[in-house]
Amino acid sequence: MKHIGEVITVRSDVLVAEGERSALPPLGTILKSDRGVLCLVVSHSIDNKIPGRMPIAYGKSIEQLEREQPQVFALMKWMFQAIPFGTLSEDSVELFLNKVVEIHTLLFETRKEERDLVFKELRFFDFLFSIDKSVFPQRDKIIVSLVNAYLNDLLEVKEDEYIRIFSYISKILRNDYQTLKYIMDGVGI
Amino acid sequence: MNDSIGFLKSGSIGDGFLIRLNKTVNSESLQIGDFIVVQGDLYDYFGIIEDIRIGSSNEDIFFNPPENKVQKIAVKGAITFSELLVTPYLMIEKATNRVITIKTIPEHFSDARKANERDIRIVFGGNAEKAFYVGSPLTMDEQIYIDLEKLAKRNNAIFGITGSGKTFLGRIIFSGLIKHDVASLLIFDMHNEYGQFAKSEKKGKIKSLKGLFDAKVKVFDVSDKNSDADDFIKIPYKYITAADVAMLSSLLSYSQHSEETARIINKRFGDKWLKHVEELRSVTEAEREEKAKELGVNPSSLSALIRHLDKLLSLDFIQDITKDEDSSVKKILQYLKNGTSVVVQFSGKYANKPLAYFAVANIITRRIHELYASASEEERNKRIMIVVEEAHKLLSSDIKDKNIFGTIAREMRKYNVTLFVIDQRPSEIDSEVLSQVGTRFVMQLMDEKDMDAVFQGVGGGSRLKKILRTLQPQEVLLFGYAVMAPVPMRVREYGTNFYDEMKEGSSEPSPDDADNLY
Structure with a gap:
């Protein structure tokens, strides 16, 4: 299986991984390492490979640049940040990081069954709402996207799952009804 | 089987238990007056739903409410919730099933459930020797029994507006007292409903006390035109x-x-x-x-x-009789002493004539009370219960001291003579007399003053008043000496099954019979 990115920076609360320009994982994607560490993609960034180089396109569009100067894209790093939140085993998810993520760790897409295991653990939402919104302002949109993707993959009992998930989220957000309503409205069934 | 409907959130003995309902429980499945059991470690706490409320932990929800059913369900329990206010009355000791009045409270988060048949049996199943089935809880079919012995020891009352079912309930209770030989009744039957037959709006002509207990009931009438009467009233x-x-x-x-x-x-x-x-x-x-x-x-x-x-x-039945033996009073007293109940009716030209009713009720009662009070203890071993309708006209504050009913109400057990009052205006009955009423059967009342009056001096009366407001015809809130806890109930059916049960030699469905069910 082809990897999605390679971890190039490890901090205690977030990983920075380098991916490919055309294959950056969407925000809200759950990835896994080859050792089963699970992480959630929370932001994207693009930077220069050459320190001090200033990329200026002189008013050209992306399409023009791709056509006329494709080499400039090769001088860029396509990166994403992901927050590790747990560990995947064969048939369960441990929402506790008991493994160190090494530098150069490769990150892969998760399978539907693996994501189902994540959603089975309602405490996953405690993790999601512990993400600092002032650092990652897209948090709520990420959660909407994540839950929508999960429910869309379900063939049945979507309504039951919606109720199960939002009953739990309602407890977490009992003092922040506006956020709760935003997320509930964003998730269709 | 997990039959929990919620948990104990807070509360006290005085203010009641606040039960937070589980999110899966629809508040509409519960009603004021339903019995609830909160399960402690040592005791089951038996109480009645006094109030049902919905609430929210976050007022923001009202600015942008959930838009569909699924969202409403999702937020229920965390942001919106339903709660019950339950008044606890009794504790059932788990180890022994012994029932005692409330003295402590269970821990936080104790499970609450609706009372089941077993609970009702334990509390209202009538372990007493002379227990009598009078009705069922409002939302259950289990049988509620009253202790007739306790009932007869004190004054009692049925209160309710016209059409609430006072007479039917009275007839059932009186049947129990007669069948079990608990007391001799002297019923001043203002509307001729306790004699041979009575009229029912639904069933036409129905059997009444004389019809059910021919050998144990004598009917006297002030009018000699009543062919169903055994004798006629003559007052010297x-x-x-x-x-x-x-x-x-x-x-x-x-x-x-x-x-x-x-x-x-x-x-x-x-x-x-x-x-x-x-x-x-x-x-x-x-x-x-x-x-x-x-x-x-x-x-x-x-x-x-x-x-x-x-x-x-001008009343025909007031006559110049010189021999005591010719007066009805002596005969009535003799019947009562022998355990025979007497119904005094007012038919013919005396139907619905207050003067005849109150004159007869007062004079006969006073005379009988005098004779009974002067008799030896042995002679008055048979308990007499005097039933009087429109009692507020005899027991109002201004005249209660002028007539015998006030005296009987106060003296109560002293002479083994008690009152059973049937009335629609309890607020007009003297408060001292009301305080002497041991067991109260309160049916529909509309007037605020009347509602206040029936709960005067009753602990938790304001809570019971909420239950009273919800009562329908044929429903009654029963509380006092003859039952362990207040109980809102449907009065049992008065029909052929009841007639059969009242027959001499037949037995009622007793708690012992029901034991086999469990």
């Missing part, structure tokens, strides 16, 4: 005192002067006073003036008294 003049007449003052348009004049004549002639007054009806004006002079009363007052007493003396 000599049994009527000036105080009796004073009690009827409003019905006789009696003035204070007349009352005083009657008192003077009564004092002068003793028990022949009314006979003297009767004789003065036919004398000339001059002779009457002469008599007034002789008695030392004002001639015009004497004339007024004679005029006012005319209505009373």
Whole structure:
């Protein structure tokens, strides 16, 4: 299986991984390492490979640049940040990081069954709402996207799952009804 | 089986238990008056739903409410919630099933559930020797029993507006008392509903007490036109005192002067006073003036008294009888002493005539009470319960001291004679008398003052009032001495099954029979 990115920076609360320009994982994607560490993609960034180089396109569009100067894209790093939140085993998810993520760790897409295991653990939402919104302002949109993707993959009992998930989220957000309503409205069934 | 509907959130013995409902429980599945059990470690706490409320932990929800059913369900429990306010009354000791009044409370988060048949059986199943099935909880079919022995030991009352079902309930309770020989009843039957038959809006002519217990009930009537009557009421003049007449003052348009004049004549002639007054009806004006002079009363007052007493003396059943044996009072007392109940009816021209009713009720009751009170303890071993309708007219604050009913209400068990009051205006009954009512059967009431009156002096009365407001016809809130806890209930059916159960030798469905179910 082809990897999605390679971890190039490890901090205690977030990983920075380098991916490919055309294959950056969407925000809200759950990835896994080859050792089963699970992480959630929370932001994207693009930077220069050459320190001090200033990329200026002189008013050209992306399409023009791709056509006329494709080499400039090769001088860029396509990166994403992901927050590790747990560990995947064969048939369960441990929402506790008991493994160190090494530098150069490769990150892969998760399978539907693996994501189902994540959603089975309602405490996953405690993790999601512990993400600092002032650092990652897209948090709520990420959660909407994540839950929508999960429910869309379900063939049945979507309504039951919606109720199960939002009953739990309602407890977490009992003092922040506006956020709760935003997320509930964003998730269709 | 997990039958939990919620958990104990907070509360106290005095203020009641606040139960937070589980999110899966629809508040509409519960009603005020339902029985709830909160399960502690050592005891099950038995109480009644006093109030049901919905609430929210975050007011923001009302600015942008959930838009669909799924969202509403999702936020239920965390942001929106339903709660029950339960008044605890009893504790059932888990190890022994012993029932005691509430003395402590369970821990936080103790599970709450609806009371089941077993709980109802334990609390209202009637372990007493003379337990009698009177109805069922509002939302259950289990049977609720009252302890007839306890009931008969004190004064009792049925309160309710017209059409609430007082008479049906009364008939059921009286049937129980008669069948179990707990007391001899003396029923002053204002509307002729406790004799051979009664009229039912739904069922037409139905059996009443005499119809059910022919050998144990005698019917007396003030009118000799009643062919169903066993005997007819005859009251000698000599049994009527000036105080009796004073009690009827409003019905006789009696003035204070007349009352005083009657008192003077009564004092002068003793028990022949009314006979003297009767004789003065036919004398000339001059002779009457002469008599007034002789008695030392004002001639015009004497004339007024004679005029006012005319209505009373025109009652056929008040007669110049000299032998006590010929009066109905002696016969009635004999029946009562022998364990036979007596229904006094008012048919023919005396139907719905308050003067006849209150005169007979007061005079007979006073006389019987006197005779019973002067009898030896052995002679009065049979308990007598006197049933009186429209009781507020006999027990209001201004006249309760003038008649025997107030005395009986106060003396209660002293002479083994108690009152059973049936009334629609409890607020007009003297509060001291009300406080002497041991067991109250409260049916629909509309007037706020009446509702307040029935709960006067009752712990948690304001809470019970909420339950009372929800009652429908044929439903009753029963509380007091004869039951362990207040109980809102549907009155049991009065029909052929009931008739069969009341037959001599037949037994009612008893708690013991039901034991096999468990």
